[in-house]
Amino acid sequence: MISIQSALTFLFTLKFALDFLSPFRDLNFVIFNTFVLLLFISQKYILQSIHKRHALLLGAYLFFCFIWLSSSGNVEHFFKFASLAIIFFVVRASAMHLDCNAIPLLSQRIFLIFIALASANFLISTELADPANREFFNFEHANLLGSYLLTSLPFLYISLLQERALTLRKTIISLLTLLSTSTGAFICSLLAFVNIKKLSLRFIVLNVIFSLIAAVTSYFYLRHFSPEMFAKIFGPLHLLLGGGGSDLVHAARQKLPIQVLGDEYQGSMLWRLYAYIVFIDFIIEQPYWSLFFGNGFLGFLEIWDGIAPHNDFLLILIDFGLLAFLALLYFLVRSFSWCLRRDIFMTPLILIMTLRLLTENNIYSYYILSNFLIISIVFFQAKEKLNKDHESTNHN
Known part of the structure; x- marks a missing residue:
């Protein structure tokens, strides 16, 4: 029987190999899920870990999947x-069956493979x-590649590396x-360097001052030397402060092209704000069934x-409904609560995911x-096991 550590390493x-190197996404789905299914069938401890409550949750989840399919x-x-x-x-x-001594080494190994x-x-x-x-092999958009890279950060928080090695690996992800x-x-990756335990009023004030200086400097520099980047970053601020908020709302509710606001207001930040108005209006006006169960x-x-x-x-509110949206909020609140109770050092990870x-x-x-999904599960299970082992050691 294959060892749990070997199975997870191979999984x-x-x-990672399929996601980074194989452009056949549908085939990748079949290959990966075939291996997962083989593990599910062959490893007795997996079936034994499924209790009645888990079976009920599985049934409820599949029920909603059928609703979303029918819609x-x-x-x-x-x-x-x-x-x-x-x-x-x-x-x-x-x-759950990982050995406490093997968890940090496994995390380091998987991170290096990543x-x-x-x-x-x-x-x-x-x-x-x-x-x-901004075109990359195997990723439809640069932002998707950025999101995928960020998913590796949890491995650093369960590898028990010394601070210098931990900082080096965070730097690699940021780069x-x-x-x-x-x-x-990139901005989200910088949050990983924040040590919540060492936060102080002085640290916060200094960073606020530094951020204001950087913002003002960027404003004048980009305005004179990079008008395109200036419009992208500061265009929304100019529009809103200049009284253009009502024009933005009107154009969005009429679903007019964003170009009607002017060529200088075509940045991604303003586009997102424009899109949010369009979709929030749709959410408010849709039937109750769609509101609760999605489209x-x-x-x-x-x-x-x-x-x-x-x-x-x-997107979740529109496609999967208010119930799925509340489930996501519940997960985030539970995650923050877990960090506050078990290890506040992990809080930046939840902030990164939320952003x-x-x-x-x-x-x-x-x-x-x-x-x-798979990295989050390993992260929370591993941290819970390591924390309990640490508490048991201190108690003895």
Whole structure:
């Protein structure tokens, strides 16, 4: 029988290799889930870990998947989302049976594999794509690559590395997100350097002052030397402070092209604000059934010429309904609560995840969603086990 540590190592290696190196996404889905299914069938401890409460939750989740299928008729995404249930049970049971002494070493090994394969993707991209123009091999958009890179951060928090080594590896992730040209992912990666335990009023004040100086400097520099970047970053502020907020709302509610606001207001930040108004109006006006249960897989495509809201909270509310949205909020609140009770040092991870959900659409990129799921499960199970082992050692 394959050892749990070997099974998890192979599972993550297979996942990363397929996501970074294989452009056949549908085939990747079949290969990865076949391996997961084989583990589910062959490893007795997995079935033994499923209790009655888990079976009820599984039934409820699959029930909603059928509702979303009936609303959309999208069989492909039904199978993808339904498959997450089996992945959850396999990875959860495996993580629960990990040996405390093996967890840090396993995390370090998986992280190094992730970095090696991410680096290979960047090298391939220089030959087959155009990174300078935000085009990367195997990733539909630079922001999706940025999100995928951020999913590796939890491994650093369970590897028990010394502070210097931990900082070095966080720096590697930040540099990779910078190379991905995803501004949001790079900014999120910087949060990983914040040590919540060492936060002080002096630290906060100094950073606020530094941020204000940087913002003012950037304002004048970009205004004179990079008008395009200036419009992207400061365009929304100019529009709103100049009394253009009502024009923005009117154009969004009429679903007019954003170009009607002027060429100087075409930045991604303003576009997101514009899109949020469009989709929030739709949410308010939709029938109660759709409000509670959603419009089904890819339901957002019918709202605004197939454009996504660039906000996973809105996307979940539209496609999966208020109940799924509340489930997500419950998960985030429980995660923050867990950090505050068990290890406040982990809080930046939850902040990073929340910010990424607020500014991008990740959930329909199955490779990101499944990667986030398996890494989150290992992270929480491993941290819980390490904390209990630490408490037991101190008690003895």
